[in-house]
Amino acid sequence: MVKSIYSPRKYVQGSGVLTELERYVGSLGNSFLVVADPFVLEDAVKKIGKGFEGSESEVIFEKFNGECTKKEIDRLIEIAKVKKSDAVIAIGGGKTLDTVKAIGYYTKLPVVIIPTLASCDAPCTALSVIYTEKGEFSEYLFLPENPDIVIVDTDIIVKAPVKFLAAGMGDAFATYYEARACYKADANNLVGTKITKAALALAELCHKTLLEDGLKAKLSNEKGVLTKALENIIEANIYLSGVGAESSGLAAAHAISNGLTVLTELHHASHGEKVAFGTLVQLVLEDAPEEEIREALSFMKNVGLPVSLEEMGVNVINKEAIMKAAEASCAEGDTMHNMPFTVTPEDVYGAIIVANELGKQFK
Known part of the structure; x- marks a missing residue:
């Protein structure tokens, strides 16, 4: 009988940790694709930009289109390939996070998860929930690895409804x-x-x-x-x-x-x-x-x-x-x-x- 417990390699939670982002993710590479929910995109550019201040790393931002579907996953995979990203970063709600975890799985890139809501347990799991274009449950995508890093900035979460x-x-x-x-x-x-x-x-x-x-x-x-x-x-x-x-x-x-x-x-x-x-x-x-x-x-x-x-x-x-x-x-x-x-x-x-x-x- 085999037992196990799986978890992210690193979990960081605290006030203002997003403004020190490079400190936690810098070891993953020099080029990062950041997939952000539309409602946090502007704020993410400012805070993550501050987190990479003085760094030579390239950070590319892309807006998430709202549903964790195979079509959206494929769209973002192409961007990661074109930009030659070393890692993918998700900032947003559960569906954004699940999408980026799936991207990491298919591209074999490290995954960094930054939840803006404490609305579900998706950030830490080796699982993506895939939906149809109509928003109905389609399937579970079981992943071989948990996210590499989960960063929870409580200053952001406390402002959410x-x-x-x-x-x-x-x-x-x-x-x-x-x-x-x-x-x-x-x-x-x-x-x-x-x-x-x-x-x-x-x-x-x-x-x-x-x-x-x-x-x-x-x-x-x-x-x-x-x-x-x-x-x-x-x-x-x-x-x-x-x-x-x-x-x-x-x-x-x-x-x-x-x-x-x-x-x-x-x-x-x-x-x-x-x-x-x-x-x-x-x-x-x-x-x-x-x-x-x-x-x-x-x-x-x-x-x-x-x-x-x-x-x-x-x-x-x-x-x-x-x-x-x-x-x-x-x-x-x-x-x-x-x-x-x-x-x-x-x-x-x-x-x-x-x-x-x-x-x-x-x-």
């Missing part, structure tokens, strides 16, 4: 429950090995941190101030969840999130919101104690996550549409098979309906 921090907490909240399910099932983690005690400990610490500091971090973010609680939640959302989930495995919560992408009303909902609701559905599938479900609902309410389909924008519960989502959740190759018992689409359908009612009735 609080809904992104909440979404990150929703994604991170699934980590412990899915790790627990995978461990019970003796399932493989996302890198194809068994689960270490260290990975489980990270998942448990992630859960504990969310419950202890989630509300305080939300309030800090709303007021635009950095506190220890906010720093802790940023670390939980990005590192503890990323390494914990990858090395412990995914189960029903993420499979259900992927299934929910077939509902057009939820295309605007964030990944973290769908995963958080998927966590509620997983707890119903497990017939978890009422106290545990109430704790989950209370946490989600406190940090601003939706607890029902209606709160995410599904105004009419259509049986046929929900069944399609349930069937998609059980698709071959997704992570529903990591549950410690057999799960059918009918099981998922029933759990979605009950989870939705629990959310609607929760006070």
Whole structure:
């Protein structure tokens, strides 16, 4: 039996670290392709430019087109080849980061990840989630290596709207429950090995941190101030969840999130919101104690996550549409098979309906 824990080679978090970027990435080469979200491009040029002040390195900036698709990955690969880049740097949200990780994989270039949001655990993982041109889930691209360097400038993240921090907490909240399910099932983690005690400990610490500091971090973010609680939640959302989930495995919560992408009303909902609701559905599938479900609902309410389909924008519960989502959740190759018992689409359908009612009735 082989166990393992995978993580980025280097993780750096702190106030203002982006303005010292060359200090952390200079060993990777002299030519860098920076792929940036449109809304941070101007700021990225200024801050990263300052981080390379006095350097002879060439830094090329390219705007990300908004969706992690095969077409967008191929477009940026061509730019990296033409510019003879030594490394690729992503600055932005989860889809930008996933795109650049895929570029690094196909070009064999080092990858530097600079998240501008603590909205998901994508920065640290050896995984890219690929979508269709219509924004529906297409496939997981499992990568042989984690990003070389992850740099988290908390000065940037504290300025982001609080809904992104909440979404990150929703994604991170699934980590412990899915790790627990995978461990019970003796399932493989996302890198194809068994689960270490260290990975489980990270998942448990992630859960504990969310419950202890989630509300305080939300309030800090709303007021635009950095506190220890906010720093802790940023670390939980990005590192503890990323390494914990990858090395412990995914189960029903993420499979259900992927299934929910077939509902057009939820295309605007964030990944973290769908995963958080998927966590509620997983707890119903497990017939978890009422106290545990109430704790989950209370946490989600406190940090601003939706607890029902209606709160995410599904105004009419259509049986046929929900069944399609349930069937998609059980698709071959997704992570529903990591549950410690057999799960059918009918099981998922029933759990979605009950989870939705629990959310609607929760006070």
